[in-house]
Amino acid sequence: MVFNLLKNLFRKKRDRQANDIKEPLLKTSREEFEGSLSIISGTLPTDLHGAFQVSFPVGSVNSGGLPFPEKKSNGHHNPEYGSPIMNGDGFVIQIDFNSSPSPKVKTKLMKTPCYYADEATKAGTKHHELMGFHNMGITRMSMVLGGRNQLNTATQPVKFKNQKNGSLLATYDVGRPYVIDPKTLELVTPIGRASEWMTAQPPMVPWPFGLIQTSAHPVFDPNTQELFTVNYSKNKASYTHLEQSIHHLKHNRALFKSKLEDLATELVDHHDTEHVKRKVNDFFHRLNDHVDGKQHDPDEPKGDVFLNLLLWKGEGPLTSWTLSDQHGSKLAIYECMHQMGMTQDYILLTDCSFKFALDMLFDNPFPESKLIERLIRRLATVRMEPFTTTYVIRRRELHPGGGTAIAYRLDKPIPLETIHYSCNYSNPNGIITLLGIHNAATCIAEWVRTFDKRALDGKPVDPDYYSLFAVGSMDISRIGKWKIDAENLRLLEDKSTVYGDAGKYNQENLGPNTWAISLYGYRDILSADKPVNEIKQLWYLTDGTTKNLLTQFVYNLYKNYPHRKISTDLIKKLTKKELPFGMTRLNVDTMQPEEYFQFDRNVFPRGVHFISKKNPTPNVLPELDGYLVCPVQVGKSTTTPTAYSSEFWVFDAQNISKGPICRLSHPKIKFAFTLHTSWIPEANPSDQEFIIPVKSDYDEVLKNLELGIDRKFLEEFFEKNVYPHFN
Numbered sequence: 001m002v003f004n005l006l007k008n009l010f011r012k013k014r015d016r017q018a019n020d021i022k023e024p025l026l027k028t029s030r031e032e033f034e035g036s037l038s039i040i041s042g043t044l045p046t047d048l049h050g051a052f053q054v055s056f057p058v059g060s061v062n063s064g065g066l067p068f069p070e071k072k073s074n075g076h077h078n079p080e081y082g083s084p085i086m087n088g089d090g091f092v093i094q095i096d097f098n099s100s101p102s103p104k105v106k107t108k109l110m111k112t113p114c115y116y117a118d119e120a121t122k123a124g125t126k127h128h129e130l131m132g133f134h135n136m137g138i139t140r141m142s143m144v145l146g147g148r149n150q151l152n153t154a155t156q157p158v159k160f161k162n163q164k165n166g167s168l169l170a171t172y173d174v175g176r177p178y179v180i181d182p183k184t185l186e187l188v189t190p191i192g193r194a195s196e197w198m199t200a201q202p203p204m205v206p207w208p209f210g211l212i213q214t215s216a217h218p219v220f221d222p223n224t225q226e227l228f229t230v231n232y233s234k235n236k237a238s239y240t241h242l243e244q245s246i247h248h249l250k251h252n253r254a255l256f257k258s259k260l261e262d263l264a265t266e267l268v269d270h271h272d273t274e275h276v277k278r279k280v281n282d283f284f285h286r287l288n289d290h291v292d293g294k295q296h297d298p299d300e301p302k303g304d305v306f307l308n309l310l311l312w313k314g315e316g317p318l319t320s321w322t323l324s325d326q327h328g329s330k331l332a333i334y335e336c337m338h339q340m341g342m343t344q345d346y347i348l349l350t351d352c353s354f355k356f357a358l359d360m361l362f363d364n365p366f367p368e369s370k371l372i373e374r375l376i377r378r379l380a381t382v383r384m385e386p387f388t389t390t391y392v393i394r395r396r397e398l399h400p401g402g403g404t405a406i407a408y409r410l411d412k413p414i415p416l417e418t419i420h421y422s423c424n425y426s427n428p429n430g431i432i433t434l435l436g437i438h439n440a441a442t443c444i445a446e447w448v449r450t451f452d453k454r455a456l457d458g459k460p461v462d463p464d465y466y467s468l469f470a471v472g473s474m475d476i477s478r479i480g481k482w483k484i485d486a487e488n489l490r491l492l493e494d495k496s497t498v499y500g501d502a503g504k505y506n507q508e509n510l511g512p513n514t515w516a517i518s519l520y521g522y523r524d525i526l527s528a529d530k531p532v533n534e535i536k537q538l539w540y541l542t543d544g545t546t547k548n549l550l551t552q553f554v555y556n557l558y559k560n561y562p563h564r565k566i567s568t569d570l571i572k573k574l575t576k577k578e579l580p581f582g583m584t585r586l587n588v589d590t591m592q593p594e595e596y597f598q599f600d601r602n603v604f605p606r607g608v609h610f611i612s613k614k615n616p617t618p619n620v621l622p623e624l625d626g627y628l629v630c631p632v633q634v635g636k637s638t639t640t641p642t643a644y645s646s647e648f649w650v651f652d653a654q655n656i657s658k659g660p661i662c663r664l665s666h667p668k669i670k671f672a673f674t675l676h677t678s679w680i681p682e683a684n685p686s687d688q689e690f691i692i693p694v695k696s697d698y699d700e701v702l703k704n705l706e707l708g709i710d711r712k713f714l715e716e717f718f719e720k721n722v723y724p725h726f727n
C-alpha cells in the first residue's frame with residue numbers, strides 16, 4: 001500500500017518534470033571524460049566496492065554518437081542512417097566505487113588501429129572516396145582496408161600467471177580481443193599477432209584489417225589462468241558468391257549498384273520468393289557478365305572452412321588446435337560462436353543463435369539504396385535454427401603444443417536456440433551443468449529498418465526505433481538448466497529443467513516472467529580470481545513487449561516457430577498492451593523464481609551485474625550477499641515521447657522487489673542500449689608485460705599481403721595515420 005503510494009508519487013513527479021522536451025530514444029554520447037557520479041536518490045552502500053564496467057556501441061567516426069543522423073552536415077542523405085546500433089565503435093564506462101566520497105566515472109572509446117584508419121579516411125578526408133569505411137549492415141567495411149574491429153561487446157577480467165593486478169579484455173565477434181588497462185581503459189595489446197589468426201575473407205582479398213571471426217565471450221579459467229577462444233570461418237555454403245562480390249564492390253561499385261538496383265526494382269515485391277531467389281542467384285553467379293569493367297578471375301583460390309581452438313597464457317604466441325568432430329569431420333559453423341563455455345575439465349562450443357558472421361557482410365552492401373536493402377533482406381534472412389548444436393572438448397586431451405583436437409558433438413543438440421549461457425565450473429562425474437538463456441524466436445542480428453512496418457497494425461515503425469535490435473517478442477524466452485554427460489556425450493534431457501513463464505499479463509504487475517530475456521548476472525560471473533563452482537541464484541532482465549520492435553518482417557519469420565508456448569494472437573494482444581521491463585531472481589537449484597521487480601513505463605534496465613559485499617554478512621548466503629548494479633535508461637515521463645536520463649541503479653540482492661536503494665548519474669553520461677557488464681575488485685594499472693607492438697604487427701601483415709602497386713601507398717598510410725597513435 002505504502003509502496004504503491006510512493007510509486008504513484010514518483011510517477012507524478014516524473015511526469016511533472018518532463019515538460020515538453022523530447023529526445024531520440026537512442027540518444028547516446030561518445031564523449032570521453034572523467035568525473036564523479038552524483039547520487040540522485042537513496043544512499044550509496046558503504047560496502048559497495050570495486051570497479052564496474054559496461055560496454056556498448058556508440059556509432060561511427062561520423063555520427064557523433066547515436067542515433068545515426070538522417071542527413072549529413074551538407075544536407076545530403078546519410079548512408080549510415082538506419083544502420084544497426086551493433087555497428088558502432090566500442091565505448092566503455094567504468095565506475096570506480098572504491099573512490100570516496102563519490103564514485104569516479106571514466107569513459108573511453110576502444111581505439112584499435114583500424115579505428116585510426118577509419119578516422120583518417122572518414123567523410124571529408126582526401127582518402128575517403130577510395131578507402132573509406134562504410135556501414136554495410138552489421139559490419140563496417142572498407143573495400144581497400146578491410147573490416148573494423150569495433151570491440152563494442154564486452155569487457156572481461158583476466159589475470160595471467162605472475163600478475164597481481166590483471167587486466168580487462170575488450171571483445172567483439174569479428175575481431176581480435178585486446179587487453180585493456182583497468183586504470184586508463186587504454187588498449188595494451190592485441191591477443192596474438194595478426195598473423196596468428198586466420199581471416200575469413202577469400203585469400204586473394206588483400207585487406208590489412210582482415211575479418212577475424214571469434215567469440216565475443218571467450219573463457220578464462222581463474223585456476224589455471226588460461227584464456228581459451230576460437231577462430232573460425234562459417235560454412236561457406238552460406239556465402240553469397242563472396243569473392244566475386246568483393247571484387248566488383250572494389251572495382252566497379254557504381255555499375256554493380258545500378259544493375260542490382262534494376263534487379264531490385266523488378267523483384268522486391270514479387271510474390272514468388274522462389275522466382276526472386278533464382279533470379280538473384282543467377283545475377284550473383286554471373287556477376288562478371290552483368291557488371292562491366294575489370295573482371296573477376298573465377299579461378300581465384302577459395303578459402304577453406306576452419307575452426308581452431310586458441311589458448312593464451314598471457315605471454316608468447318597462441319597455442320592452436322584444429323578441431324574436428326569424433327568422426328574426423330571438420331566442424332561447420334552455420335550461425336556463430338558468440339558464446340563459449342568452460343568447466344573444470346571441459347570446454348563447450350556451440351553454434352549460437354546470432355547471425356553475426358561473415359555472410360552478414362552483404363546484408364547491406366549499398367547502404368544508400370533502400371531498394372537493394374529490402375531485396376537482400378528478403379532473401380538473406382534466415383530463421384534461427386530452433387536448437388543449439390553443442391560440442392565438448394576434453395581439456396585433458398589438448399596436447400600442450402597444439403595441433404589437432406576433437407570437439408565431440410553431443411548425441412543431440414540442446415532443443416532450444418541459445419545466445420548466452422554459463423556453466424558451473426564443477427563437473428562432478430563428468431556431468432556438466434549449462435544454464436542457457438533461450439531467446440525463443442529471436443535473432444539479435446535483425447534490426448529495425450527504415451522501411452519496416454509494425455506487425456500489430458501495419459503502420460510504419462516509429463523512427464525512434466530504427467537501428468534497434470528487432471527483438472519484439474514472438475514467444476516467451478526460456479531458461480534451461482541442461483545436464484550434459486561429457487564422457488558419454490549425451491544431453492541428459494530427463495535430468496534437465498526448462499523454466500518459462502508468461503507472468504500475470506492481465507494484471508498491472510506481471511510478477512516473474514520470461515518475456516524477452518536480455519542479460520543476466522550472478523555472484524562472481526566472469527571473475528578472474530575464482531571460478532563459480534555452482535551458480536545458485538540468477539538475476540535476469542526481461543524486456544516485455546514493444547509495439548515498435550515487433551515488425552511485420554520478424555512476425556512472418558517466426559509465426560510458425562516450432563516451440564511455441566504463446567499463440568500468435570495472444571502475442572499480438574500483449575504487444576499492443578506493451579508489457580513492462582522487469583528483473584527476476586531465479587533460484588537455480590529449484591529453477592523457480594523467488595523475487596521480482598517491475599520497472600515503470602519508459603524505464604529500461606539495460607544490464608545487471610552482481611557485486612559481492614566487501615565483507616561477508618553473517619548468516620547470509622554468499623550467493624545473495626551483494627548488490628546488483630544496473631545501467632538504466634529512465635524516461636522523464638511515463639508517456640512517450642519524452643527525454644531520458646542515463647542512470648546507474650543499485651539494488652540490494654536480497655531484496656530487489658523494494659526497488660533501487662541508490663540511483664546515480666552524471667550529466668555527461670548518455671546511453672540508450674548497453675551491452676555486457678563486468679566487475680573487478682580494483683581498477684589498478686595493468687601488469688601485462690608481453691605486448692605486441694602495433695607497428696611490427698601490421699608491418700608483418702602488409703608484408704604478407706598480395707598488394708602489388710598499392711604496397712608503398714598503404715605502408716605510408718599506416719606510418720602516417722595509424723602507428724603514431726601507439727608507442
Ligand SMILES: [Fe+2]
Nearest residue numbers: 216338420676
Ligand atoms: Fe553477448
